Amino acid sequence: MTGHQASDSFLSTLPAGVEEWSWVPLVLIFPFIGFVINGIWGRRLPEILVGTIASLAIFLSFLSATYLFVTLVNLPPKFRTVEVHLFPWLTAGPVPIPATLLLDPLSVTMALTVTSVSFLIHIYSIGYMAEDPELGRYFALLNLFVFFMLTLVMAGNGAVLFIGWEGVGFCSFALISFWYSRDAAAEAGKKAFIVTRTGDLFFLLSLLTLLALFGTLSFGDISLAIARNQPITSLSGVREPAREVLLHPTGFFGADLVTLICLGLFAGAVGKSAQLPLYVWLPDAMEGPTPVSALIHAATMVTGGVYLVARLHFLFALSPVASGVVAGVAALTAIYSALLACVENDIKRVLAYSTISQIAYMFLGCASGASSAGLYHLVTHAYFKALLFLSAGSVLHATGNILDMRRLGGLARRMKATTVSFWIGGLALSGIIPSGLFSKDFILAYASQSAWYPFALATAFLTAFYITRLGVKVFHGSPREPEIVSHAHESPQVMTIPMGLLATGTIAVSVLWLPPFIKPFHPLSDFLLPSLGPTHELAHEKEIAVTIFSLTVSGAGLLLAVFVYLWRPGLLWGLAQRLPWVYQLVAHKFYVDEIYLSLTARPAKRASQLISGAFDLGVIDALVNGTGALVAYLGNQSRRVQTGAVRNYALTILFAGALVLIFLIVRSGRAP
Amino acid sequence: MSDPFSLNGVIVLSAILFSMGALGVLIRRNIIVVFMSIELMLNAANLAFVAFSRHHGHLNGQVIVFFTITLAAAEVAVGLAVIVALFRLRGSIDVDRASLLKG
Numbered sequence: 001m002t003g004h005q006a007s008d009s010f011l012s013t014l015p016a017g018v019e020e021w022s023w024v025p026l027v028l029i030f031p032f033i034g035f036v037i038n039g040i041w042g043r044r045l046p047e048i049l050v051g052t053i054a055s056l057a058i059f060l061s062f063l064s065a066t067y068l069f070v071t072l073v074n075l076p077p078k079f080r081t082v083e084v085h086l087f088p089w090l091t092a093g094p095v096p097i098p099a100t101l102l103l104d105p106l107s108v109t110m111a112l113t114v115t116s117v118s119f120l121i122h123i124y125s126i127g128y129m130a131e132d133p134e135l136g137r138y139f140a141l142l143n144l145f146v147f148f149m150l151t152l153v154m155a156g157n158g159a160v161l162f163i164g165w166e167g168v169g170f171c172s173f174a175l176i177s178f179w180y181s182r183d184a185a186a187e188a189g190k191k192a193f194i195v196t197r198t199g200d201l202f203f204l205l206s207l208l209t210l211l212a213l214f215g216t217l218s219f220g221d222i223s224l225a226i227a228r229n230q231p232i233t234s235l236s237g238v239r240e241p242a243r244e245v246l247l248h249p250t251g252f253f254g255a256d257l258v259t260l261i262c263l264g265l266f267a268g269a270v271g272k273s274a275q276l277p278l279y280v281w282l283p284d285a286m287e288g289p290t291p292v293s294a295l296i297h298a299a300t301m302v303t304g305g306v307y308l309v310a311r312l313h314f315l316f317a318l319s320p321v322a323s324g325v326v327a328g329v330a331a332l333t334a335i336y337s338a339l340l341a342c343v344e345n346d347i348k349r350v351l352a353y354s355t356i357s358q359i360a361y362m363f364l365g366c367a368s369g370a371s372s373a374g375l376y377h378l379v380t381h382a383y384f385k386a387l388l389f390l391s392a393g394s395v396l397h398a399t400g401n402i403l404d405m406r407r408l409g410g411l412a413r414r415m416k417a418t419t420v421s422f423w424i425g426g427l428a429l430s431g432i433i434p435s436g437l438f439s440k441d442f443i444l445a446y447a448s449q450s451a452w453y454p455f456a457l458a459t460a461f462l463t464a465f466y467i468t469r470l471g472v473k474v475f476h477g478s479p480r481e482p483e484i485v486s487h488a489h490e491s492p493q494v495m496t497i498p499m500g501l502l503a504t505g506t507i508a509v510s511v512l513w514l515p516p517f518i519k520p521f522h523p524l525s526d527f528l529l530p531s532l533g534p535t536h537e538l539a540h541e542k543e544i545a546v547t548i549f550s551l552t553v554s555g556a557g558l559l560l561a562v563f564v565y566l567w568r569p570g571l572l573w574g575l576a577q578r579l580p581w582v583y584q585l586v587a588h589k590f591y592v593d594e595i596y597l598s599l600t601a602r603p604a605k606r607a608s609q610l611i612s613g614a615f616d617l618g619v620i621d622a623l624v625n626g627t628g629a630l631v632a633y634l635g636n637q638s639r640r641v642q643t644g645a646v647r648n649y650a651l652t653i654l655f656a657g658a659l660v661l662i663f664l665i666v667r668s669g670r671a672p
Numbered sequence: 673m674s675d676p677f678s679l680n681g682v683i684v685l686s687a688i689l690f691s692m693g694a695l696g697v698l699i700r701r702n703i704i705v706v707f708m709s710i711e712l713m714l715n716a717a718n719l720a721f722v723a724f725s726r727h728h729g730h731l732n733g734q735v736i737v738f739f740t741i742t743l744a745a746a747e748v749a750v751g752l753a754v755i756v757a758l759f760r761l762r763g764s765i766d767v768d769r770a771s772l773l774k775g
Binding site: 642 | 694697698706767768770771772773774
C-alpha cells in the first residue's frame, strides 16, 4: 500500500508508504465482513446477533472513517488528497487499471455521512424487521449495500467507482424486492434495475471515452492532466494539449467532446439519482422495507449521482452546455416531482418524490458552480430524509402497514416521539429550521443568478406544502378510521432512539456551514476546498434577501397546507372537482408511467411475441422437431431388417462368420 | 504315416460336422433339432481344438475344450428352459412360428 506521488497543488499526496493509510480499506472491509458473516451463517445465528453484527460492522466502519477524517484534518489542506493503491487489478494492453481508493475531503465527507446514517438505520432495522423470518439475508444485503456505496464514494478511479455504482444498483434491486413473493415488490426491483441500467450505459460510454483519451481512469491523473493541460492523444490519434482535445467540436451537433462526456456521465447520474426522465423507479422502490427506503434515499444509491457530478466537477466546469443541461434537468425535476408529491396519498411515495426533488436541488447547486453547497445539502438531506423515512416506518409499524394517508389522522396523541421526529425532519426539509434552512438557502442563493431560480423557489413552496399536508393528514386532525388509531402504539426504543439521534444530527450538522449573516463560519466548504475548488463569496445582503424570501415562500406553503387540510378540509376537493382535467393529469402523474410503458415495455412485448411466433416456432422448433421426424423416418425404413425369423438371423451370423474367416485366410496368405 | 489321425483328416471331419450342424440350424424347423445342430457345431469346434492341440503338442487346446463342454452344458440348461417356456407360450416348437421380434 503506497501513497501515490503527485506534486501538483490540485492533487498533493504524502510520500509513499505512510503508515496511516493502511486504515483506508478498513472502512470498506468491515461492512464486507458483516455481509459475509450474515450471508453465510445468517440463518443459523440467533436473531439479535444478526442485527448486532451488521450494526457493529457499520459502526466500526464509521469509526475508521472518523479516524481518517481526523487524520486528514490534521494535515495541511494541500496534502489532504491521497490515492491509495490496493492491488493491480486489470491490465488492458498498455493501460493498467489498479484498484485504488481516493482519500480526500469529498470522499471522507461522503463516507462519514454514509456510515453514520446507515448505522442508525441498521439499529432501527433491528426493531423494524424483528418479526421477519429472513433477517440474515436482510442484514447481509444491507451491509453489502453500504459496502458498495463506500466503494463508490472512495473509488480512486472510474473503474472502481463503476463497480460500486453497479453494486449499489444490484443491492437496491435485491432489497427493493426483498419481499419477492409479492408481485409488486418483484416488479419494482426489476424496474429499478432496468431503469438505472439505461443511464449506466451512457455512463460507461463516457468512462471508456475518458480511458481512451487519457489512458487512465484515475480521477487524480485526469484532473491533473486537465489542470496542467498535458498533451493527450485525441480520438483521431493526434497528440494535443488536453483542453484542446476536450473542447474540440465533434460531429454530434457540433458539441465539443467534453460536453458529450459530461452528458453521458450525467445520464448515469440521472438514472441512479432518479431525475427526469429516469425517475420512475424511485416511487416504485417504496415496495421494499421502509429502512431500505431510508437507506436508498438518504445515504446510499441516489446520492451517488450527485457525488459523481461533484467528483468530476472539473469536467463539468469545462462545458457550460453540460452544466446548463444539469441545471435545467434539475430545476424541472425539482418542481415536477414536488407537484407529484402534492397529490400522492401514499406516505412513502410522498417522501420518494420529495427525495427526487431534493436531489434535484443538489444537482442545481453543483451546476451553479457551488458543488460544496450541493454537497452540504446532500449531507443535511441524508439526515432529515432518513429521519422522515424512519418516522414513516414507525407509523407503518404502529398501524400495521397502512400507507394511505387518507385513512390515518390524529396519530400525534398516541405517538409523541414519532410526531416530533417527523416534524423536525419535515421542517428541515421545508427549509424552515436548520439544517435544511441553511443548505437549501445556499443553493437558492447560488442559483439566484440563473434562469431556473423561479423554479427552485416554487419548489421550496411546494415542498413546505406537501410535507405539511403529509404531517397534518397523518398526525393531526380527527382520526378518519378510529379503530386503526386506537390500536396504534409508539414504537420500541430500538426504533425511537435512532430517530432521536437522527433528529439531533439534523439540527447538529447545520453548524458545518452557517450563513455569513449569522456568523462567517464555514468549515465544510473550507474542508471540501481541495476536492471541489473554491466557491465564490456571496454578498451578505443578497444572502439575507434570499433567506428571507425563501422562508416567506416556505412559510406560505406550510400555512396553506395547514389551512386547506386542517382548518378547511373539503375546500381543495371542491377545487379539484371544478378543475377535473388538472386533477386527473396530476393524479395520474402526468401519465409518464403510461407513456414509458407504451414506448418501451409494450414494443418490447410485441417484438417478443413476433420472435416467439415466427422465429421460435418457425425456425427453432422446426429444426428440433425436424430432427426428430428424420430419425423416426429412418427408423421406420430400417426396421424391415428385423424379420423376427430365427433362421434369417442364423444365416446372417453364418455368412458374417464365413466372411471373417475368408478375411483371416486371405490375410494370413498375404502375410510373410 | 504312423499317426492314424492325420491333422488334415480330422480338420476335414470337423468341417463336415460343422457344416452339417449349420445346415441343420438353417433348414430344420423343429427347435429341438435346431438345438441339437448347435451342439453338433460346438463339438465340431471341439474336435478341431483337440486336433490342433495334439498337432502342436501342448494342452492349451484341450483346456479350451473343457471350457467349451462346460459352456455347452450351461447352454443346454438355459436353451431347454427357453424351449419349454416357448412351448408353453405358443403351443408349438416350430422356429418359424417364434417370430415375435418381427419389426
